[in-house]
Each structure stands twice: as C-alpha cells, then as structure tokens.
Amino acid sequence: LNPNQMEGNSSLLERANCRAKGGSPGFKVAILGAAGGIGQPLSMLMKMNPLVSVLHLYDVANTPGVTSDLSHMDTGAVVRGFLGPQQLENALTGMDLVIIPAGVPRKPGMTRDDLFNINAGIVKTLCEGIAKCCPKAIVNVISNPVNSTVPIAAEVFKKAGTYDPRTLLGVTMLDVVRANTFVAEVLGLDPREVDVPVVGGHAGVTILPLLSQIKPPCSFTSEEAAYLTSRIQNGGTEVVEAKAGAGSATLSMAYAAVKFADACLQGLRGDANVIRCAFVDSVVTELPFFASKVRLGRNGIEEVYALGPMNEFERTGLEMAKKELAASIEKGVSFAAK
Numbered sequence: 001l002n003p004n005q006m007e008g009n010s011s012l013l014e015r016a017n018c019r020a021k022g023g024s025p026g027f028k029v030a031i032l033g034a035a036g037g038i039g040q041p042l043s044m045l046m047k048m049n050p051l052v053s054v055l056h057l058y059d060v061a062n063t064p065g066v067t068s069d070l071s072h073m074d075t076g077a078v079v080r081g082f083l084g085p086q087q088l089e090n091a092l093t094g095m096d097l098v099i100i101p102a103g104v105p106r107k108p109g110m111t112r113d114d115l116f117n118i119n120a121g122i123v124k125t126l127c128e129g130i131a132k133c134c135p136k137a138i139v140n141v142i143s144n145p146v147n148s149t150v151p152i153a154a155e156v157f158k159k160a161g162t163y164d165p166r167t168l169l170g171v172t173m174l175d176v177v178r179a180n181t182f183v184a185e186v187l188g189l190d191p192r193e194v195d196v197p198v199v200g201g202h203a204g205v206t207i208l209p210l211l212s213q214i215k216p217p218c219s220f221t222s223e224e225a226a227y228l229t230s231r232i233q234n235g236g237t238e239v240v241e242a243k244a245g246a247g248s249a250t251l252s253m254a255y256a257a258v259k260f261a262d263a264c265l266q267g268l269r270g271d272a273n274v275i276r277c278a279f280v281d282s283v284v285t286e287l288p289f290f291a292s293k294v295r296l297g298r299n300g301i302e303e304v305y306a307l308g309p310m311n312e313f314e315r316t317g318l319e320m321a322k323k324e325l326a327a328s329i330e331k332g333v334s335f336a337a338k
C-alpha cells in the first residue's frame with residue numbers, strides 16, 4: 001500500500017496517525033498546489049522539517065506520483081496525497097498550517113496582476129475549503145498577485161464568519177531572501193549575516209526594501225541604494241526572463257516558503273522573538289493590508305511592527321508603493337464580494 005491508498009485502509013491510517021502523534025512536537029501541514037514548480041520542492045523541504053508530523057499534498061493533478069516519491073524519504077513526517085476538488089476537504093481537515101502555491105505563474109512580458117483572472121478564483125475556492133475544514137489554521141498565501149489574493153482570502157473568511165487577521169499571511173519572504181543576497185553581494189558580506197526588512201507588498205514598486213534599517217548597520221551611496229532597490233523590485237522578472245516562458249521562481253521560492261513556514265511553526269510551538277516580514281492585515285499605514293515585520297507566536301501574528309525611521313528615498317518609494325497597493329487590494333476585495 002502506498003500513501004495515496006491510505007484513505008481506504010483504516011489500520012494503516014491508524015498506525016500512521018500514531019506515528020504522527022509519537023514525535024514531539026509535530027504540526028499538520030497542507031500544501032495546496034503541491035505538484036507544481038514550487039509545490040514539489042516545497043513539499044520535499046517540508047517533509048524534511050522536524051516540526052512537521054503530517055504533510056498533506058493537494059493538487060488538481062499529479063499528486064499520487066509526488067506523494068509516492070516523497071513518502072520514501074526516511075524523515076518523520078507522514079505524507080498523504082489528495083487529488084482533485086472532491087478530496088480537498090479531507091486534505092484540509094485538522095491542519096495547523098496551510099500553504100498555498102496553487103495557480104499559474106508569469107511568462108515574460110506579464111505582470112503579476114495579469115495572473116489575477118485565473119488565480120483569484122483558485123485562491124477563493126481553496127480558502128472556502130479552509131474556512132469550512134480548518135478555520136483556525138495559519139494560512140500562508142504564495143499565489144500571485146499576492147497584493148490581491150490575500151485580500152480575497154480575507155473576504156472569503158469574513159463571509160464565512162471565520163476571519164482571524166492573525167492567521168492570514170501573504171508570503172513576501174522571497175523579497176527578503178533576494179534583498180539579503182543582493183546586498184551581501186554588493187557589500188562583500190556573507191548573506192546569512194545580512195537582514196534587510198522589505199515592506200509594502202509583492203509586486204514591482206510595492207516591494208520596498210528598507211536599506212537604511214539593514215542589519216548589520218551599513219551605509220550605501222545613492223547609486224548603490226537605487227541599484228539595489230531596483231534589482232530587489234525586479235528579482236521576480238529577472239527569473240521569469242531567464243526561464244524564457246518556462247515559469248517563474250520555483251526553487252528560491254520553495255526555499256523562502258519553507259523559511260517562512262518554519263517561522264510560523266516555531267511561533268506555534270511558542271518560541272520567543274520569531275520576527276519575519278509578511279503581507280498582513282495592518283494599521284501601520286492607511287491601507288488595510290501592508291507588508292512589514294510581524295512577530296509570530298501561538299496564535300499566528302502576535303504583533304505587527306511599525307515601519308520605523310526611513311530616509312527620503314524610502315519615503316518617496318513608500319508613496320509610490322501605497323498608490324499601487326491600494327488599487328490591487330481594492331481589486332481583490334471587489335472580486336471576492338461578487
């Protein structure tokens with residue numbers, strides 16, 4: 001029997017559940033879109049995460065193969081595969097964390113907003129499932145355009161009466177990962193020692209790196225700041241163009257998604273001082289959603305931090321970011337209201 005057949009075999013399922021309970025601590029994680037370009041490496045990395053006891057892989061295609069393959073890894077997490085909408089509810093029931101990389105990626109010449117027409121409906125349907133089956137789960141939204149799909153998710157949860165702003169997070173971790181890498185390159189540092197907060201949203205000018213708040217403290221010429229800001233804002237496009245029609249960032253995204261998901265699980269476990277950037281329900285600006293540093297804990301987001309001091313270059317960037325973000329948020333909210 002393989003993990004795709006577990007549903008029908010109660011004794012095997014019981015043993016797997018037992019094993020899942022045996023390890024401590026263990027969280028139950030579902031990945032929706034698990035067979036895709038991001039989904040597959042993300043699923044593999046989560047199978048390797050010692051904080052995960054049960055890993056549910058859901059997609060509308062190819063989950064049996066991915067599940068069978070990953071289930072042979074001798075790590076602790078029990079893997080189960082779910083295929084198609086009729087198995088969505090089983091995939092979601094009992095989950096602590098749901099990660100959503102489902103949806104189409106960009107091709108050269110497209111903006112993330114060009115994905116709205118297809119991905120908005122996908123995210124809406126998946127979130128309706130979450131509201132029904134695991135309303136208390138932490139939700140990590142990766143599907144683009146994040147600036148609109150997170151507001152869509154919030155509206156779906158509000159309609160269902162399950163909305164808790166502490167549990168909904170748009171994943172902007174790849175922007176931070178890129179910022180750390182590109183800045184380290186320019187400064188000749190080890191990227192693992194660099195931490196650049198990136199605020200705003202996850203598309204073009206809404207991606208706002210706060211280089212003035214970098215750790216360790218460093219200063220930049222105005223040319224360096226302009227070059228780095230533009231490279232960080234266009235990092236996604238750089239990959240889309242290099243892949244030349246074969247999709248967008250998948251491997252670096254899976255890495256960033258796991259870094260972020262792991263932080264969410266550390267928070268759930270009760271670790272102190274787990275702070276990451278994410279696109280969340282926010283009052284730090286006049287906009288209803290905004291990416292900034294948040295502290296993660298047992299309830300999801302425990303604290304959303306203010307933006308802190310910015311220089312003039314960053315303040316100008318903030319105004320541009322807010323203008324575009326307002327329109328993307330509104331687009332998501334009106335879609336969900338239909």
Ligand code: NAD
Nearest residue numbers: 033035036037038059060102103104105142143144174253
């Ligand atoms: P992909 O096409 O390789 O994979 C997407 C997967 O989603 C496929 O396996 C597909 O079958 C599945 N899918 C489609 N409809 C579904 C549904 N209704 N339910 C469940 N699964 C469904 O794409 P990818 O490269 O993995 O990218 C996925 C999404 O992530 C895209 O929207 C992309 O723009 C976005 N993305 C976001 C970030 C970020 O930083 N937030 C980074 C990279 C990519």
Ligand code: LMR
Nearest residue numbers: 106144235236237248249
């Ligand atoms: C990224 O930043 O790599 C993703 O948002 C994918 C994309 O379309 O650029």
